[in-house]
Amino acid sequence: MARKPKPTKGGFVQTIVEVEGRTETRTVELPAFEPTPWTDDVELHIVGTSATRVDASEKVTGRARYTADIERPGMLHAYILRAPIPRGTIRSVDAAAARAMPGVVAIMGPGDAPSKTRLLGNDITYAGQPVAVVCASSVREARNAAHAMVVAYDAAPFAVTFKAAVAPDAPKVRAAGNVNPKSPLVIARGDVAAGLAAADVVVTGEYRTPVALHTALEPHGAVCEWDGDRLTIWESTQGIFRVRADAARILELPLSKVRVIKDYMGGGFGAKNGAGAHTILAALLAKQTGRAVRCINDREAEQIDSGNRPASVQRVTIGAKKNGTLTAIQMVGDIPLGISGWEGGPAQIYHELYACPNVRTEETFAYINTSGMQAFRGPGYVEGAFGLEGAMNALARKLNMDPLALRKKNFAKKDPRQNRPFSGNALLECYEKGAAAFGWDGAQAKALSVVDRERLTANHVPTTRRSSTSKRRGVGLAAQVWPTGGGPPSYATVRINADASIDVLAGTQDLGTGSRTVLAQIAAEAIGAKLTDVRAIIGDTQSLPYAGNSWGSMTTPSVGPAVRMAAEDAQRQLFEAAATMLDTTPDTLEARDSRIVVRDTDRTMTFAEVTKNLGNVMISGSGSRGPNPAGVAINTFGVQFAEVEVDVDTGLVTVLRIVAVHDAGRIINPALAESQMQGGILQGVGYALYEERIVDERLGVVLNPSMHEYKIPTMADVPVITVLWAGGSDTAANHTGARGIAEPPIIPTAPAIAAAVADAIGAEVPQIPLTPWRVLAAITGTR
Amino acid sequence: MCRAAFKTWRTFDTSLTAELFQLMRLTVNDRVHDVAPRDDETLLELLRDRLALTGTKLTCDRGECGACTVLLDGATAYSCLTLAVSCDGATVRTVEGLAPPGSLSTLQQAFIAHDAAQCGYCTPGQLVAAQALLDHSAHPTDDEIRAAMSGNLCRCGTYPKIVQAIRAAAEAGAGVGPSAASTADGAPHGA
Structure with a gap:
């Protein structure tokens, strides 16, 4: 292991960080030293092992405290009353009855929140918009009182579909216009028209994806409490520092007077990236009542x-030579964002997954009178993969070519968008490994145009499920790319206590992903301690060094290197102290299992013996995340193979098995990584088969806002999932060799399942979710 | 089973003269509690807000997700849909009572060993539902596990690991009759 870290010159440099497909240039200071990269030939003992999740016992005993479990002395509860109409103005509010109800302490209605909060205004722009908030002794009292408020609305015409919003006489969804100002957003390389003209084969298709809801088990929530002019917020969030910045800005407080705490949280998936209405209203009510308020x-x-996740319509055209070489890819997309949102459309993956000289995407983003979009695991790429990979599979059928061979043919050796080398790319290995594990024989996906029930008997892959004459099997695959480099700024401190227990301090958060465990493993490895001696302390803005949001699969590659550096810095100090005690020099020392050994001797001291001699001398190492390598594309790649069974009488699709092979660089903890892969794939199964928010076009309200009517997969829907890894440590990305893995697994699942369904029934269903009626319509050709 | 004395009284607060509270006794995790819940109070509210047993989670509040699952007289119940006043004399077991304090049940150990909790929010309900399954079926098949557990939603997608954990716990004897931790309440296990 590295004993001589390379000192750097210090000072500030510019670096590029990719967050969920968006590129940001940041100025970052160079770390004081750069740890020696953990290449594949470096022997590691804790990193790379399936260590038990460090907070597992809290989770299985009910001791883990989530935001809704936070109880403060005298705490009150807030309930938000929401608009029942999609557009209009509030004519009057009568809160007299509500005020007289038991337990009610405070009510805020239209106009009662400072304008800077942009909350509780008079204009309604979507159904579900906060209109008023009631604060009471219990949630039930607050809710009962809120529903006793009499609010009169002047309803106005609205638009809840893309088509309605872009119509010439459309109601004004937003004053500045219904189309996002960056629309049409065109990204292009080469000449698509020329590419299509040069093609032997051209396929076109219109692919539709639904609005999907995050549906984290723990809802958004906050507890706010003031101590004089200082505000503490307990929030279920993916970004404690972002919540702090949001609250400080909106409430006009210095950052130092806002503290955000997040210990455990019940999932985020992209929806919990900042302060929400519940946060700000709880803070205002807490100020007003002088009590803690939970909302x-x-x-x-x-x-x-x-x-x-916003819906999309993607009109895709792909041209290729007879041998499968792509000549052009084009996508024209319509994306209704809701009342707000960013340009996280399906375009990016069209530019990044395949080598193709001519690619053009054009996206139009419309605002509509529904709740605003938020990032949702793999935003844009998930939608885009359904269109791109659907069209690629259609192309394979038209070419009468194995879809796997088509993908290998068009493998991008360099980042096709910016002509940069990849830090690492084992996609070809993913293809090979996946095909072998799945039993892909290349004979599937012929151009089938007729439902052929006889083909049932010719099924290749055995499973345990029973089959009848109406059941047909099919197989399919889809690939994936996703930027997972992470980046600065991110800081960590590693403290060695007087008893040699070790604290890792980092202002990041664990959404359930396992970052607490992964960071403890990295620190234990780098310092040479037992994992059980190391505790990762995260989730508090007041006492911990800055880390960014846990989004964009960034936490491990961003915070991990900072933690490693801090641990090496602490180890350096520990070794200096131990060298004096062992009468040697620090460079002769090495550490493992919390024990220091003088190399090639039997002289040894435990960490605890060293720290006991030191007493309360504080060993504190600091680390930071250095800049990203310039001119390099850092992505996680992968492929998934699916086998489905379709009942051609009912249209019901059952996913039998998924084989997933991804290249995410070094895997810090294989068991936790596998859990996250399975979870992403299962969300992909839901996206493919069940999940769709339904808005009534005449009323403009959501018709299925519950977990019964918005269906996420249950245990009974789980296929056999095989998770495999390709590639190895990616030290071109960062010195730990790890890239992100959170979002990649959800990206190719739906198109792989759709390809398998097309294989089974001989017809493509270009719209998800693949509900029985859509599948039946495709079978009977009545679509 | 000892039923609590049934008592009612009129509150002294004259503003609430019409409201009747019922004093009732129930046993939660082997401890006896006398409580006087409101008539609209759920068992979940009683557990979380009165007894500070916050392991049991509120997620959907309408019996759709299973995060609030508890054992009510030995059978699984959605505590969000169970009126507290209907639990007079009942025996309730929550995630906090699956093992004596400071120890872990076989099932809990299997959940840890198989990484069967990601964010952990649905985990208390999953554990209680799984324990109920094992109490009734010592060696469930995978299909039985899937059927018994499909009322407990998990958005992190931990299902494959939960199946593994339940299987391992069964093999380790968690399902052979009432588990060590759940004998004390005298609930009709296996009934």
């Missing part, structure tokens, strides 16, 4: 107004 979304509010 937690109920399930209906969570499903209606906590973010969503």
Whole structure:
């Protein structure tokens, strides 16, 4: 292991960080030293092992405290009343009855929140928008009082579909216009028209994806409490420092007077990236009442107004030579964002997955009178993969070519968008490994145009499920790319206590992903300690060094290197102290299992013996995340193979098995990584088969804001999932060799399942979810 | 089973003269509690807000997700849909009572060993539902596990690991009759 870290010159440099497909240039100071890269030939003992999740016992005993479990002395509860109409103005509010109800302490209605909060205004722009908030002794009292408020609305015409929003006489969804100002957003390379003209084969298709809801088990929520002019917020969030910045800005407080705490949280998936209405209203009510206030979304509010993956319509054209070489890719997309959102459309993956000289995407983003979109695991790429990979599979059928061979043919050796080398790319290995594990024989996906029930008997892959004459099997695959380099700024401190127990301090958060465990493993490895001696302390802005949001699969590659550096810095100090005690020099020392050994001798001291001699001398190492390598594309790649069974009489699709092979660089903890892969794939199964928010076009309200009507997969829907890894340590990305893995697994699942369904029934269903009626319509050709 | 004395009284607060509270006794995790819940109070509210047993989670509040699952007289119940006043004399077991304090049940150990909790929010309900399954079926098949557990939603997608954990716990004897931790309440296990 490295004993001589390379000192750097210090000072500030510019670096590029990719966050969920968006590129940001940041100025970052160079770390004081750069640890020696953990290449594949470096022997590691804790990193790379399936260590038990460090907080597992809290989770299985009910001791883990989530935001809704936070109880403060005298705490009050807030309930938000939401608009029942999609557009209009509030004519009057009568809160007299509500004020007289038991337990009610405070009510805020239209106009009662400072304008800077942009909350509780008079204009309604979507159904579910906060209208008023009631604060009472219990949630039940607050809710009862809120529903006793009499609010009169002047309803106005609205638009809840893309088509309605872009119509010439459309109601004004937003004053500045219904089309996002960056629309049409065109990204292009080469000449698509020339590419299509040069093609032997051209396929076109229109692919539709639904609005999907995050549906985290724990809803959004916050507890706010003031101590004089200092505000403490307990929040279920993916970004404690972002919540702090949001609250400080909106409430006009210095950052130092806002503290955000997040210990455990019940999932985020992209929807919990900042302060929400519940946060700000709880803070205002806490100020007004002088008491702590808890405000937690109920399930209906969570499903209606906590973010969503926007729908898309993608009109895709792909041209290729007879041998499968791509000549052109084009996508024209319509994306209704909701009342707000960013340009996280399906375009990016069209430019990044395949080598093709001519690619053009054109996206139009419209605002509509529904709740605003938020990032949702793999935003844009998930939608885009369904269109791109659907069209690629259609192309394979038209070419009468194995879809796997088509993908290998068009493998991108360099980042096709910016002509940069990849830090690492084992996609070809993923293809090989996956095909072998799945039993892909290349004979599937012929151009089938007729439902051929006889083909049932010719099925290749055995499973345990029973089959009848109406059941047909099919197989398919889809690939994936996703930027997972992470980047600065991110800091960590590693403290060695007087008893040689070790604290890792990093202002990041664990969404359930396992970052607490992964960071403890990295620190234990780098310092040479037993994992059980190391505790990762995260989730508090007041006492921990800055880390960014846990989004964009960034936490491990961003915070991990900072933690490693801090641990090496602490180890250096520990070795200096131990060298004096062992009468040697620090460079002769090495450490493992919390024990220091003088190399090639039997002289040894435990960490605890060293720290006992030191007493309360504080060993504190600091680390930071250095800049990203310039001119390099850092991505996680992968492929998934699916086998499905389709009942051609009912249209019901059952996913039998998924084989997933991804290249995410070094895997810090294989068991936790596998859990996250399975989870992403299962969300992909839901996206493919069940999940769709439904808005009534005449009323403009969400019709299925519950967990019964918005269907996420249950245990009974789980296929056999095989997770495999390709590639190895990616030390071109960062010195730990790890890239992100959180989002990649959800990206190729739906198109792989759709390809398998097309294989089974001989017809493509270009719209998800693949509900029985859509599948039946495709079978009977009545679509 | 000892039923609590049934008592009612009129509150002294004259503003609430119409409201009746019922004093009732129930046993939660082997401890006896006398409580006087409101008539609209759920068992979940009683557990979380009165007894500070916050392991049991509120997620959907309408019996759709299973995060609030508890054992009520030995059978699984959605505590969000169970009126507290209907639990007079009942025996309730929550995630906090699956093992004596400071120890872990076989099932809990299997959940840890198989990484069967990601964010952990649905985990208390999953554990209680799984324990109920094992109490009734010592060696469930995978299909039985899937059927018994499909009322407990998990958005992190931990299902494959939960199946593994339940299987391992069964093999380790968690399902052979009432588990060590759940004998004390005298609930009709296996009934």
